[in-house]
Amino acid sequence: MSLTIVDAALRGGMHSVGHQFTPEQVAALAGALNRAGIDVIEVGHGDGLGGSSVQYGTAAAADEAYVEAAVAAVTTAQVAVLLLPGIGRISSLRRAYAKGARIVHVATHCSEADLAQEHLPWAAEHDMLPVGFLMMSHMLEPGPLREQARLMESYETGIDLFALMDAAEDIAAPLLPREPVIDRLALSLGYAGVYSSFLLHAQRAALKYDVDARDVLLELGRRKMVGGQEDMIIDVAAELAMLP
Secondary structure: OOOOOOEEEEEEEHHHHHHOOOOOOOOHHHHHHHHOOOOOOEOOOOOOOOOOOOEEEOOOOOHHHHHHHHHHHHHOOEEEEEOOOOOOOOOHHHHHOOOOOOOEEEEEEOOOOHHHOHHHHHHHHOOEEEEEEEEHHHOOHHHHHHHHHHHHHOOOOHHHHHHHHHHHHHHHHHHHOOOOOOOOOHHHHHHHHOOOOHHHHHHHHHHHHOEEEEEEEHHHHHOOOOOOOOHHHHHHHHHHHHOO
């Protein structure tokens, strides 16, 4: 069985640094991932194309700059981008394609796949590999997910694990403002059932309104907030601060 290994550290990892990776840093890590044998390297703002904003966090560079830097640094890997319909647009995808992105992960909530009906066909028609990405899958029945996870346990990847470890420790780790740890807030993300990208937003909002960030995360989970609703985090913190 053939597997395609995708690394999203240069996109999902953007959340941990406030979307402040530079194109030069992206190039350095993309090159290392390429040498480790990664097939697809996803780059860009943590919330995908078009995500750089006051609401989601302003990135250090434009989407196109990240794509261009990664494409220049790889020899065998392909460069991918993430697009969330409503945040990213076809125009954003067109610019990423022009800079060399050849794969797009179009992500929707797990029950809203129809939102991708414009973006996936466009990618296919323009020689990009379109990949549907259903988020928040924990909101669906666990049976099918469990069976797929069991299959994955036996797969061989062919990745150079030592090279991948070196890239993580020598290149990625020094770029992080803090060491990733499993602390009470990290655990609260899973307990609340919310996006990991909510963490820094919740911390800032909790500090501003003098409330417990865990309470903010739990309330977001109770309201079933999903990616794209980060603006609600500050509202939730303000409402909690008004409770007796």
